[in-house]
Amino acid sequence: MKKNILKVAGKSLKSRLIVGTGKYKSFFETAKAIKASGAEMVTVAVRRVNILDKKKPILTDYLNPKKIIFLPNTAGCFNSEDALRTLRLAREMGGWKLVKLEVLGDKKTLYPNMIETIKSTKILVKEGFKVMVYCTDDPLLAKKLEDNGASAIMPLASPIGSGLGLQNKINISLIIKQSKVPVIVDAGIGTASDATIAMELGCDGVLINSAIANAKKPILMAQAFKDAVISGRNSYLAGRMQKNYFATPSSPIKGLI
Amino acid sequence: MAKIQLNGKKISIKSKFSIQDLLKKYKLEKKKIAIEYNGSIIPKINYNKKYLKNNDKVEIVHFIGGG
Numbered sequence: 001m002k003k004n005i006l007k008v009a010g011k012s013l014k015s016r017l018i019v020g021t022g023k024y025k026s027f028f029e030t031a032k033a034i035k036a037s038g039a040e041m042v043t044v045a046v047r048r049v050n051i052l053d054k055k056k057p058i059l060t061d062y063l064n065p066k067k068i069i070f071l072p073n074t075a076g077c078f079n080s081e082d083a084l085r086t087l088r089l090a091r092e093m094g095g096w097k098l099v100k101l102e103v104l105g106d107k108k109t110l111y112p113n114m115i116e117t118i119k120s121t122k123i124l125v126k127e128g129f130k131v132m133v134y135c136t137d138d139p140l141l142a143k144k145l146e147d148n149g150a151s152a153i154m155p156l157a158s159p160i161g162s163g164l165g166l167q168n169k170i171n172i173s174l175i176i177k178q179s180k181v182p183v184i185v186d187a188g189i190g191t192a193s194d195a196t197i198a199m200e201l202g203c204d205g206v207l208i209n210s211a212i213a214n215a216k217k218p219i220l221m222a223q224a225f226k227d228a229v230i231s232g233r234n235s236y237l238a239g240r241m242q243k244n245y246f247a248t249p250s251s252p253i254k255g256l257i
Numbered sequence: 258m259a260k261i262q263l264n265g266k267k268i269s270i271k272s273k274f275s276i277q278d279l280l281k282k283y284k285l286e287k288k289k290i291a292i293e294y295n296g297s298i299i300p301k302i303n304y305n306k307k308y309l310k311n312n313d314k315v316e317i318v319h320f321i322g323g324g
Contacts (some may be wrong), residue, residue: 020324030322045323046291048264049315054284059321075323085293089318092298093291160324208324 004233006205007150008182009098009130011069013040014197017149017229018184024218027062031153033212034068037222040246041069043100043207046086046093058127065094071132073100078113080120087124099124100154102134110160110187114141118148132187137171139178146181153179154207157198158188161210165194169201176202192221192228198242199232261313270309277305279315290319 006013019039024030034042038148042063063070072090073084080103080213087099101120105113109174112135124131132152133145142153155175158164165188176183182204189195195206208225215221259270263279270279276299291315292299299307302317309315 019273021322022324024322027322043324044320046318047321049283049285049290049319051268051283051317053265053268058289058319060289060319065320070320073321088298088321089291089293092300093289093318093320207324 004237006182008184008204009132011041011098013069013205014038015040015226015229016205016233017195017225018043018205018207019212019222019225020207021059021063022075022209023213027057027059029218030059030213031062033218033222034063036219036226037208037212038226039068041071043071043073043209045073046090069098070094070096071098071100072136074102075103078104078116080123083116083120084123087129088127091129097128098130098132100132100134112136112156114138118144121145121148121150130173132184137168137175139171139174140214142175142183143178146179150181152182152184152204154184154186156187157185157194160187162188163190163211163214164188165190166197166201171199172198172203173201192224195225195228196232196235198235198236199229202236204228259309259311259313261309261311261315262312263315264317275305275308276303276307276309276315279309280304280317283317290317308321 006016013015016035016036017039017042020043021030068201075084078085101118103113103120104110114136121131121133130151133150134154137155146235157166184207185198185203186207188212189208198206212218212221287301295314
């Protein structure tokens with residue numbers, strides 16, 4: 001996982017930025033922001049077709065799943081049963097087995113219900129799904145997901161849509177150190193520098209939705225995230241200098257007049 | 258005539274009406290949707306073989322924007 005290709009669930013991605021497709025003003029804006037972000041994988045939700053309005057534009061008119069990888073999610077599911085139902089429908093719809101599982105536990109914080117999440121992961125893996133799993137930043141539970149066959153561990157930086165950034169760098173670092181599957185920070189990233197910090201810690205990727213869609217200029221912010229993720233990754237690979245308590249001059253003392 | 262529930266709404270359909278006919282009625286492309294029929298997923302190849310009857314529950318879903 002040290003090279004500049006993100007290998008996740010059998011896919012090789014040049015971009016370590018995965019973006020969500022929710023909350024944009026229009027599908028046109030969604031498509032433009034995704035293009036600017038350079039992302040090769042996007043999350044999508046599964047919902048009822050609006051049967052009353054046949055002319056309403058749909059996401060797939062603007063994004064082609066043959067050109068960009070669709071990662072169907074289970075957003076809005078609060079138990080294993082609903083999450084499994086959603087992902088089985090997604091598999092039938094697209095014909096692929098790569099999915100993002102998220103089972104929520106609380107309406108106010110949208111915090112993951114890890115008991116239901118682990119239960120669902122086990123079943124999905126058994127059914128042949130490749131499951132990228134949204135989870136808490138608890139290293140023990142992250143390990144449990146990996147042991148149960150998760151294709152990627154996706155701990156939250158802070159609550160979904162909060163924009164609070166990385167709240168527990170230590171835990172995220174512990175998860176990165178112990179994981180053999182990719183670790184992708186999901187949820188809570190507020191601005192481009194947050195993504196850089198996550199990547200500098202050694203994350204394999206980040207998943208961003210609200211921070212781009214809710215920016216004043218989403219397309220410019222998408223570009224900022226693209227650069228931020230590349231910078232963070234390069235900085236991680238370069239290895240930061242050691243921190244010192246006192247100053248050390250940058251110019252040589254020898255030859256001082 | 259039969260009455261079914263489609264995406265939570267009651268609708269009337271003609272007799273001998275298949276899932277394929279339902280998609281045609283609502284101008285939906287087969288490759289962009291998935292269907293749950295009385296709680297079970299129906300494979301796309303069976304859409305023209307599955308005929309709807311009174312009180313059936315059909316859910317048609319598709320991908321929308323989401324994070």
